[in-house]
Amino acid sequence: MTKSALQIARAAYQPKLPKALASGAVKVVAGAATQSVADQEAIKALFPNTYGMPLITFEAGEAVALPAMNVGVILSGGQAPGGHNVISGLFDGIKKLNPENKLYGFILGPGGLVDHNYMELTADIIDEYRNTGGFDIIGSGRTKLEAESQFEKGYEIIKELGIKALVIIGGDDSNTNACVLAEYYAAKNYGVQVIGCPKTIDGDLKNDMIETSFGFDTACKTYAEVIGNIQRDCNSARKYWHFIKLMGRSASHIALECALQVQPNVCIVSEEVEAKDMSLDDVVTYIAKVVADRAAQGNNFGTVLIPEGLVEFIPAMKRLIAELNDFLAANAEEFGQIKKSHQRDYIIRKLSPENSAIYASLPEGVARQLTLDRDPHGNVQVSLIETEKLLSEMVATKLAAWKEEGKYVGKFAAQHHFFGYEGRCAAPSNFDADYCYSLGYTASMLIANGKTGYMSSVRNTTAPAAEWIAGGVPITMMMNMERRHGEMKPVIQKALVKLDGAPFKAFAAQRDRWAIETDYVYPGPIQYFGPTEVCDQATKTLQLEQAK
Ligand code: FBP
Numbered sequence: 001m002t003k004s005a006l007q008i009a010r011a012a013y014q015p016k017l018p019k020a021l022a023s024g025a026v027k028v029v030a031g032a033a034t035q036s037v038a039d040q041e042a043i044k045a046l047f048p049n050t051y052g053m054p055l056i057t058f059e060a061g062e063a064v065a066l067p068a069m070n071v072g073v074i075l076s077g078g079q080a081p082g083g084h085n086v087i088s089g090l091f092d093g094i095k096k097l098n099p100e101n102k103l104y105g106f107i108l109g110p111g112g113l114v115d116h117n118y119m120e121l122t123a124d125i126i127d128e129y130r131n132t133g134g135f136d137i138i139g140s141g142r143t144k145l146e147a148e149s150q151f152e153k154g155y156e157i158i159k160e161l162g163i164k165a166l167v168i169i170g171g172d173d174s175n176t177n178a179c180v181l182a183e184y185y186a187a188k189n190y191g192v193q194v195i196g197c198p199k200t201i202d203g204d205l206k207n208d209m210i211e212t213s214f215g216f217d218t219a220c221k222t223y224a225e226v227i228g229n230i231q232r233d234c235n236s237a238r239k240y241w242h243f244i245k246l247m248g249r250s251a252s253h254i255a256l257e258c259a260l261q262v263q264p265n266v267c268i269v270s271e272e273v274e275a276k277d278m279s280l281d282d283v284v285t286y287i288a289k290v291v292a293d294r295a296a297q298g299n300n301f302g303t304v305l306i307p308e309g310l311v312e313f314i315p316a317m318k319r320l321i322a323e324l325n326d327f328l329a330a331n332a333e334e335f336g337q338i339k340k341s342h343q344r345d346y347i348i349r350k351l352s353p354e355n356s357a358i359y360a361s362l363p364e365g366v367a368r369q370l371t372l373d374r375d376p377h378g379n380v381q382v383s384l385i386e387t388e389k390l391l392s393e394m395v396a397t398k399l400a401a402w403k404e405e406g407k408y409v410g411k412f413a414a415q416h417h418f419f420g421y422e423g424r425c426a427a428p429s430n431f432d433a434d435y436c437y438s439l440g441y442t443a444s445m446l447i448a449n450g451k452t453g454y455m456s457s458v459r460n461t462t463a464p465a466a467e468w469i470a471g472g473v474p475i476t477m478m479m480n481m482e483r484r485h486g487e488m489k490p491v492i493q494k495a496l497v498k499l500d501g502a503p504f505k506a507f508a509a510q511r512d513r514w515a516i517e518t519d520y521v522y523p524g525p526i527q528y529f530g531p532t533e534v535c536d537q538a539t540k541t542l543q544l545e546q547a548k
Helices: 005-011 040-046 083-097 110-114 123-129 148-160 172-187 216-237 253-262 270-275 280-296 315-330 332-337 340-350 353-361 364-372 387-404 430-448 502-516 540-546
Strands: 026-033 054-060 070-075 102-106 118-120 163-170 193-198 241-246 302-307 414-419 454-459 469-474 479-484 487-492
Touching (some): 083 163, 083 430, 148 163, 148 172, 216 414, 280 387, 340 353, 340 364
Parallel strands (some): 070 163, 241 414
């Protein structure tokens, strides 16, 4: 494998650990019994073996000799910077407990467990991947582990390899499934522990005990670097409006964090759009107004950040998509026979008056995307909708109308960007490198102490790493009941942007000034070597949330 100079230097980085873990042996301090965030009776009934367990924190303790054990690990869902460090922390943790311990990685996600596709992760392999981005050490996948038949298939290979515990590194859905699996194996008395680790760049797997999901820090810093570069270009040429869509399937944490880092002229926050029941036209009008106000000052340039999930948070668009899903599912054959050039008119004729009017107002390209790109369940794949183009085209139309009315004088030229994959596999920042290594190491300690149904937790993360608090949180504590595919299911509550939270409030307090003034911040690339205030800063989101 050819390596860059940075990769070679970075391989030698020793991630920092919380003090309690650095000594290598821990004492378990159990807190009070827990309960789920909501729907306590229903969750308790579904998880009789793993409900109500106490919160756990680790303190430095005496080393104990434990018999050798084997552990399995799975990377689940979208990539997030630091996954390799979770695995290396887990590896180092179990090897410290007993050098005979072995780590098996299941290949390409949860499917690897079901299909018995695995490899042993030896020291040589681990060393190749320390402090690197990506999930390529074993690959990832989106197979959902939810059927008993899958649990049983998984148990076959777990038995064969003598695996005592499985670590599932994933987002809210994967950790929900980890919890269901933990409960299933406990109920069956199979003696297999299951531990979860909080991963996702989207930042929406968090709560009082899980301060952030790993990867969010590096991904946001990577996007903020590039947005900063665009802003400098924008402020140099002074002729373009840049419409920048940012990943985050539904929550707007990434867009909000980037806004706090770069101070753009506009950042749309989906959760606010929904709370204020804004229409697509309201969003467009808001952006067009900022463009017009800046133009009045002679500034025909600017930046607009747009969260990927926006369309689904606009109540009227949500209703349109729902009707389209049902209509196209029921009339797929007839629709397929309509000539492409007539499909738009056909849909306009068939939809209810409210949805038909909205559909008719959409630019052609977006209207087509709404009818063509569907996932295997028949749903529109909203992430494929080019929201950045949709908004800029609609803003252009609005500005043209305002020009006619004499309300706008200026020039409007747009550039479009979508940042997502660029950040998901970036080399982890020091924060993510340390946080992930600590999460993995913590998982090894939870396993050694016989825990199952817990998520690895590392808190106090705006303090220096030595002061971080490592422990475990019962996954059932994060659950509530939600309707999924028409049925009530136990799931980990997704953390959307809170409009009364400190990060949103800090943004809302400054956005009007950022809109009109040009007060861009240029964060520059992530730094791995250098002064701590440059290299080790946590995200603005974490800093604001934890400000005392
Ligand atoms: P996870 O929730 O699995 O961590 O994935 C996050 C994400 O990167 C979203 O931001 C994005 O919408 C989605 O994955 C893209 O999915 P895919 O990797 O299948 O293209």
